[in-house]
Each structure stands twice: as C-alpha cells, then as structure tokens.
Amino acid sequence: MMKTGTRESRLNTAFVKLADTLVAEFDVIDLMHWLVEQCIEILDTQAGGLMIVNSAGDLQLVAxxxxxxxxxEVFQLAAGDGPCMECFRTGNAVTVASIxxxxxxxxxFGPEALKLGFRSVHATPLRLRGQVIGTMNLFSYHVGALVSEDVAIAQALADVATIGILQERSIRSAELVAExxxxxxxxxxxxxxxxxVLAATLGTTMDNAFSIMRTYARDRNLVLRQVAEDITARRLQLGKVGKK
Structure with a gap:
C-alpha cells in the first residue's frame, strides 16, 4: 500500500501535469499512457487501459x-461485452469488486479476465458535457472495489484528461473532435x-520495447508518433534506440 504522503504527492503532480496540457502543446498518446500508469499507482491497482471512440463510433484501445x-481490453472490444463496454454505453462508472x-x-469477459489473473475492475468514463469519448479501466489482481474517494479521484483525473485530449478551448465542432x-x-x-519491430530486433518484450521507445522520445523532446514512424520506416537505426 502506498504511503499517504507519497500518494498525495503523486496526486498533486498528476493534476498539475494534466492542467499543463490545457495551456501547452503535448503528446496525446503519451498523455494517455501516463494517465493510466499514474492511476494504477495512485489508486493501488495493477494494470490499466484506456479506450477512445473512433470516427465510426466504435471504441478502440489507445493505451x-x-x-x-x-x-x-482487446477481448472486451471483440466480444462487445464487459464492464468497460458497459461504462461507455451508459456513461457511468462501473465497479466490479469480484469478477x-x-x-x-x-x-x-469474466473467464478471460480471470485467466489473466484479474479479480476486480473499475471502469471510468471519459466524458465532456455529456459526450462520452472513451473509458479508463483499472484492473486488480485482488478482490475488492475501489473506495468512494478513489472512485472520485479516478473520475476527476479522467475528466481533466478528457479536456486536455480534446483541447476543449480550441475545438468547437463534432467534426474536429472526431478528427x-x-x-x-x-x-x-x-x-x-x-x-x-523493436521487440523482434532487440529480442525483448513488447512492454520493454515501448518503454525504450518512449524514453528515446522523451530524452530528445520528440513526439512519440514521429519516433514510431521513423522506426517502422527504418529511418531510425534500431541498434541505437535507447542510447543518447
């Protein structure tokens, strides 16, 4: 369990970073990954995912x-079944203390989640003025629902992130939101x-490949999308990824 001081510090840092997205340029994909990573640490869960809706109105996994x-998450999308899908359809948080x-x-959804070791889940809607654009989903390896304070924290972080993702102040039409x-x-x-490509070339896991790629982008103040394009197009030497 995270110490209270550390938890409060992380929470304050999270809100400051999210607030910064409202006044400065930021990498949307990196923000989404950062959000779920912070939430699983702050809220004492073990895994997380974030889905957003595409132009056709269907959810897709982003982080x-x-x-x-x-x-x-991919199984839920394929099956059209699960707490995260229900959260998106209803626009309400869904807490499952015991899958x-x-x-x-x-x-x-249930049997597949249990096979992966997950025992509980909390799904939070990403919403803005009644419009639901996705869900943030937190999974635990133990049974038990998030307490009401943590549910409120998850929703607050998701709400601020949604504004940042949509850059609400400059986006006014549904067409631009979809774009x-x-x-x-x-x-x-x-x-x-x-x-x-990285995982195969470096002989590592997909998780570690992403960590290497994101560190490379952050160290050089690059947009993650551009780094990914350079890797797949072979413009970035794979043997040098992760080195300055």
Missing part, C-alpha cells in the same frame, strides 16, 4: 500498462507496429 491489460461473482453478468480522436487512434497503430 495500456501491460500486455495482459492489452489482451483483456468471479459476476460471471453471469459478463459470461464472455482529433482519429489521429490518436492512428498513432496507436503506428506505435504498436514500432513496438513489434
């Missing part, structure tokens, strides 16, 4: 903290391709 999180005790509720979200989804595809 995850591990391959297991990716697998369970095993809710197998009848989600007969396709912004679609670009983020397209970036996810490029990043996944680059992860695969």
């Amino acid at each position: 995850s903290t591990s391959e297991d999180a990716t697998m369970v 095993e005790e809710n197998l009848d509720r989600w007969p396709r 912004q979200l679609q670009r983020a989804l397209d970036s996810r595809v490029l990043i996944e391709q680059a992860k695969g």
Whole structure:
C-alpha cells in the first residue's frame, strides 16, 4: 500500500501535469499512457487501459500498462461485452469488486479476465458535457472495489484528461473532435507496429520495447508518433534506440 504522503504527492503532480496540457502543446498518446500508469499507482491497482471512440463510433484501445491489460481490453472490444463496454454505453462508472461473482453478468469477459489473473475492475468514463469519448479501466489482481474517494479521484483525473485530449478551448465542432480522436487512434497503430519491430530486433518484450521507445522520445523532446514512424520506416537505426 502506498504511503499517504507519497500518494498525495503523486496526486498533486498528476493534476498539475494534466492542467499543463490545457495551456501547452503535448503528446496525446503519451498523455494517455501516463494517465493510466499514474492511476494504477495512485489508486493501488495493477494494470490499466484506456479506450477512445473512433470516427465510426466504435471504441478502440489507445493505451495500456501491460500486455495482459492489452489482451483483456482487446477481448472486451471483440466480444462487445464487459464492464468497460458497459461504462461507455451508459456513461457511468462501473465497479466490479469480484469478477468471479459476476460471471453471469459478463459470461464472455469474466473467464478471460480471470485467466489473466484479474479479480476486480473499475471502469471510468471519459466524458465532456455529456459526450462520452472513451473509458479508463483499472484492473486488480485482488478482490475488492475501489473506495468512494478513489472512485472520485479516478473520475476527476479522467475528466481533466478528457479536456486536455480534446483541447476543449480550441475545438468547437463534432467534426474536429472526431478528427482529433482519429489521429490518436492512428498513432496507436503506428506505435504498436514500432513496438513489434523493436521487440523482434532487440529480442525483448513488447512492454520493454515501448518503454525504450518512449524514453528515446522523451530524452530528445520528440513526439512519440514521429519516433514510431521513423522506426517502422527504418529511418531510425534500431541498434541505437535507447542510447543518447
């Protein structure tokens, strides 16, 4: 369990970083990954994923903290079944204290989540003025629901991040909102391709490949999407990734 002081410090830092996205340029994909990573640490969960809606109105996975999180999220999308899908459809947070005790509720999602070791989940909507653009989903390896304070924290972080993602002050039409979200989804595809190239070339895991790629981008103040494009197009020497 995280010490209170550390938790409060992380929470303050998270809100400051999210507030910065409202007044400065930022990498949308990196922000989404950072958000779920911070939430699993602040809220004492073990994995997370973030989905947003595409121009066709369908959810797609944009960020995850591990391959297991990716697998369970992708399964939900393919099955059209699960707490994260319900959260998106209703626009309300969905808390599942015990996945095993809710197998009848989600007969396709439940068994797959349990196979991956997840025992509970909390899904938070990404919403702005009644419009739901996605969900942030936090998974735990133990049984138990988030306490009400943590539910409120998850929603608050998701709300501020949503404003940042949409750059609400400058976006006024539904068409521009869809364009912004679609670009983020397209970036996810490029990043996944680059992860695969790095993992195969360096003989490492997909999770570690992403960490190497993101560190490379941050150290050089580069946009993650551009680094991914350079890797897949072979403009970036794979043997030099991760080195300054």
